[in-house]
Amino acid sequence: MDSASVKQAVMQQVSSEANMANVRLLIEENCFQKCVPKPGSSLSSSEQSCATSCMEKYMAAWNKVNSSYIDRLRQEQGVQM
Amino acid sequence: MNSTQAAIENVDLDKLNDADKGELRQFLNTQQQRSQIQSQTHQLTQVCWTKCFTGNVSGSKLDKTEEGCLANCVNRFMDLNLLTVKHLNSMRH
Numbered sequence: 001m002d003s004a005s006v007k008q009a010v011m012q013q014v015s016s017e018a019n020m021a022n023v024r025l026l027i028e029e030n031c032f033q034k035c036v037p038k039p040g041s042s043l044s045s046s047e048q049s050c051a052t053s054c055m056e057k058y059m060a061a062w063n064k065v066n067s068s069y070i071d072r073l074r075q076e077q078g079v080q081m
Numbered sequence: 082m083n084s085t086q087a088a089i090e091n092v093d094l095d096k097l098n099d100a101d102k103g104e105l106r107q108f109l110n111t112q113q114q115r116s117q118i119q120s121q122t123h124q125l126t127q128v129c130w131t132k133c134f135t136g137n138v139s140g141s142k143l144d145k146t147e148e149g150c151l152a153n154c155v156n157r158f159m160d161l162n163l164l165t166v167k168h169l170n171s172m173r174h
Contacts, residue, residue, distance in 0.1 A: 001093060007101040009092045014112050026123060030130055034138055056141035058130065064148055065129055066122040068155040073118075076159075 027058045129154035 001009070035050035036043070043051075097105065133150035143151070 001096060003096050003098040003101045006092050006094065006096045007105050010094075010105060011108055014109065023123065026127055030127075031138075034134070050138050053141040054138045057134070057138060057143065058126070060141075060143045061130055061133070061147070061151055062122060062126045064143060064151045065126045065155055066118070068152045069122055069125060069159075070118065072156055072159050076163075 023059075023062065027055050030058060031055055125155055125158060128158065 031051050031054035034054055035047050129151050132154050133147055
């Protein structure tokens with residue numbers, strides 16, 4: 001392996017480990033709370049459609065929180081420096 | 082995390098030349114920053130989800146009220162965060 005391919009290998013490893021794995025757990029936990037308040041003997045079709053909307057909503061909320069957070073960080077840095 | 086370490090151990094880091102080392106260092110800094118922002122976003126989304134989505138899930142898109150609630154939630158959390166830091170500091174004196 002030469003220098004460039006070592007560099008590529010490290011970059012690839014690090015990128016693929018990005019923190020996004022956690023989000024699945026959070027989505028499951030929150031959408032289970034919301035959509036399956038009383039677990040029955042199977043997942044009903046209304047629970048399933050609730051879960052699908054909930055997942056999309058959670059991801060939309062994540063994106064909104066992320067952009068608001070970044071805006072605020074930028075603003076704080078502007079004030080401090 | 083362990084899988085990254087294992088895989089990186091198999092790579093010979095001594096082969097990196099100075100230019101690539103510098104580039105890699107820069108890359109790792111950026112990734113670390115990104116990762117911190119993502120963890121904080123995970124935590125904030127968790128907090129603000131319970132505050133802003135109290136009823137049944139309606140639709141898969143955010144409406145205006147929900148968007149506003151999330152933005153306020155993040156900003157008030159940050160206000161409290163700064164207030165806490167300030168207050169804890171003042172208690173030390």
